[in-house]
Amino acid sequence: MKVTAIGEHLIQLTRLGAFNCYLVREADGLTLVDTGLAGSANGILAAAQQLGQPIKRITLTHAHGDHVGSLDVLANKLPEVELVYGERTAVFLAGNLTLHADEPQAKLRGGFVASSTQATRLVADSDRVGSLRVVAASGHTPDQIAFFDSRDGTLIAGDAFQTKAGIAVAGQIRWLFPFPALATWHKETAVSTAQKLLALNPTRLAVGHGPVLENPGAAMAAAIEAAR
Numbered sequence: 001m002k003v004t005a006i007g008e009h010l011i012q013l014t015r016l017g018a019f020n021c022y023l024v025r026e027a028d029g030l031t032l033v034d035t036g037l038a039g040s041a042n043g044i045l046a047a048a049q050q051l052g053q054p055i056k057r058i059t060l061t062h063a064h065g066d067h068v069g070s071l072d073v074l075a076n077k078l079p080e081v082e083l084v085y086g087e088r089t090a091v092f093l094a095g096n097l098t099l100h101a102d103e104p105q106a107k108l109r110g111g112f113v114a115s116s117t118q119a120t121r122l123v124a125d126s127d128r129v130g131s132l133r134v135v136a137a138s139g140h141t142p143d144q145i146a147f148f149d150s151r152d153g154t155l156i157a158g159d160a161f162q163t164k165a166g167i168a169v170a171g172q173i174r175w176l177f178p179f180p181a182l183a184t185w186h187k188e189t190a191v192s193t194a195q196k197l198l199a200l201n202p203t204r205l206a207v208g209h210g211p212v213l214e215n216p217g218a219a220m221a222a223a224i225e226a227a228r
Contacts, residue, residue: 001013001014001015001040001043001044001046001047002014002015002017003047003050004212006204006206006212007152007154007204008025008151008152009024009025009026009131009149009151009152009154010022010023010024010025010149010154010156010204010206010212011023011024011025011047011051012206012212013036013040013043013044013047015036015037015040015043016037018164018177018209018210019036019037019066019208019209020034020036020206020207020208020209020210021033021034021035021036021040021044021067021208022034022156022206023044023047023048023051023055024130024131024132024149024156025051025053026056026130026131028056029053029054029055029056030048030051030053030054030055030056031055031056031057031058031059031129031130031132032044032048032055032057032058032059032074033059033060033061033132033147033156034059034060034061034067034068034158034208035058035060035067035068035069035070035071035074036066036067036069036070037065037066037069037070038065038069038070039069039070040069040070041070041073041074041077044070044074045074045077055074055078055081056081056082056130057081057082057083057084057129057130058071058074058075058078058081058082058083058084059084059085059123059129059132059147060084060085060086060089061137061144061145061146061147061156061157061158061159061208062089062092062140062141062143062144062145062158062159063089063092063093063112063113063141063143064110064111064112064113064141064159064183065110065111065112065113066111066208067158067159067208068093068113068115069113071093071115071117072115072116072117075117082120082121083117083118083119083120083121084119084120084121084122084123084129085119085122085123086122086123086124086134086143086145087122087123087124088142088143089143089145090118090119090122091143092112092141092143093113093114093115093117094114094115095114097112099142100142103142103186104185104186104188104189106185106186107185108141108142108185109182109183109184109185110140110141110182110183110184110185111183112141123145124136125145129147131149131150131151132147132148132149132156133147133148133149133150134146134147135147135148135155135196135197135200136193137157137158137160137193137196137197138185138186138189138190138193139160139170139171139184139185139186139187139188139189139190139191139192139193139194140158140159140160140170140171140180140183140184140185140190141159141184141185142185142186144158144159144160144193145158146158146160146197148200148202152203152204153200153201153202153203153204154202154203154204154206155197155200155202155204155205155206155216156206156207157197157205157206157207157208158207158208159180159183159184159207159208159209160190160193160194160197160207161194161197161205161207161220161223162174162177162180162181162207162208162209162210163205163207163209163210163211163212163213164176164177164180164209164210164211165177165210167210167213167216167219167220167222167223168180168181168223168226168227169187169190169191169194169223169224169226169227170184170187170190170193170194171184171186171187171190171191171227172187172223172226172227177209177210179209180208180209187227190227191224191227191228194220194223194224194227195224197220198217198220198221198224201217202216202217202220203215204216205219205220
């Protein structure tokens with residue numbers, strides 16, 4: 001697993017060249033955002049050991065398998081860790097993939113997985129996970145949330161954007177890496193979410209697939225225009 005420190009607080013963990021999760025430094029230890037593909041737990045734990053800080057909390061952007069695949073193993077290895085999800089993600093992880101009546105009734109796509117791990121705290125839009133503010137970010141999936149670090153303007157956006165093979169909004173295909181687009185539930189909602197995330201004026205964009213972008217505003221705006 002490739003470990004890349006970015007700025008003062010963010011560490012990107014990349015597996016197989018394309019699948020990211022993140023460690024975020026806090027005063028009391030580390031927050032893990034997403035748990036990666038199945039089989040990522042040892043690499044994540046080794047990265048935390050290398051940084052010399054314990055993982056204090058685990059949070060998730062959404063319930064696709066490449067983001068939650070190592071959740072159960074990590075929860076078992078870290079019995080004291082706080083487990084923080086959106087309520088919708090917790091429902092999906094319990095195996096209930098029912099859409100709400102007021103949502104677009106489009107087909108769910110991508111590999112949702114079930115988990116035996118129970119959240120210790122459920123969060124919603126504007127709640128806090130350490131220094132990270134939760135931002136509702138549906139579109140790629142109904143349950144997706146993003147995280148905005150108020151200390152330095154870093155936006156951890158899950159799959160609301162990708163930067164692998166070029167920046168794109170969820171649902172907009174990049175043929176050299178089409179998988180986030182092919183796994184997107186509702187493109188129109190994803191575009192609206194992308195505009196909402198751009199309005200946060202992030203200084204840094206960290207995504208599930210691809211490199212972190214510094215000063216990403218112009219690139220995000222161009223991706224939104226292309227998706228429209």
